[in-house]
Amino acid sequence: MEPFKQHLDKFIGIDDEEFASVISYFQVLEVKKKQDLMSEGEICRSMFFVVKGCLRKFFINEKGIEQTTEFAIENWWITDTFAYERQIKSDFSIQAVEKSVILKIDFHSQEALLTKHPVMERYFRMIYQRAYAAAERRIRYLYEFSREELYVHFSTQYPWFIQRIPQYLIASFLGFTPEYLSEIRAKLRS
Numbered sequence: 131m132e133p134f135k136q137h138l139d140k141f142i143g144i145d146d147e148e149f150a151s152v153i154s155y156f157q158v159l160e161v162k163k164k165q166d167l168m169s170e171g172e173i174c175r176s177m178f179f180v181v182k183g184c185l186r187k188f189f190i191n192e193k194g195i196e197q198t199t200e201f202a203i204e205n206w207w208i209t210d211t212f213a214y215e216r217q218i219k220s221d222f223s224i225q226a227v228e229k230s231v232i233l234k235i236d237f238h239s240q241e242a243l244l245t246k247h248p249v250m251e252r253y254f255r256m257i258y259q260r261a262y263a264a265a266e267r268r269i270r271y272l273y274e275f276s277r278e279e280l281y282v283h284f285s286t287q288y289p290w291f292i293q294r295i296p297q298y299l300i301a302s303f304l305g306f307t308p309e310y311l312s313e314i315r316a317k318l319r320s
Contacts, residue, residue, distance in 0.1 A: 155243040158231065
């Protein structure tokens, strides 16, 4: 779990002994591509940290179409924060986009972790602040950018997503149909 230790070291200082205790609160999972980690309607009991691979959060809209709202790649967290914090049913599903290795922590284990290792409170506060700031920016971009500008911005800011994630999922994340995304890409190439 060296990648997780290196990630923590960017935010907080913990020694190997404390890390061994911290990691004991997590479950390591290897998941297959397209494997569901949580389904809409289930109580959101866990948060997921991506050690290797990619996950996505999505819901099914009123037209029956999957709408991706978030991706998580290496060193990113993903959950339905609203449902997780309240331990209620989620309006989202979480699924592996690629074969992935993840760390899973449930709500009660996280509470015990924070009690035993208060430094992890600082870590999670910093993670939540970054996630909140990213969500604020995404909302602004959705209002401010044309659809073409949204794609250009996304592909410029996150080129690794364009290479790793199927185009239909990128289209879903940006609120496009796959066909419309193909039109934008063709227009940009010409």
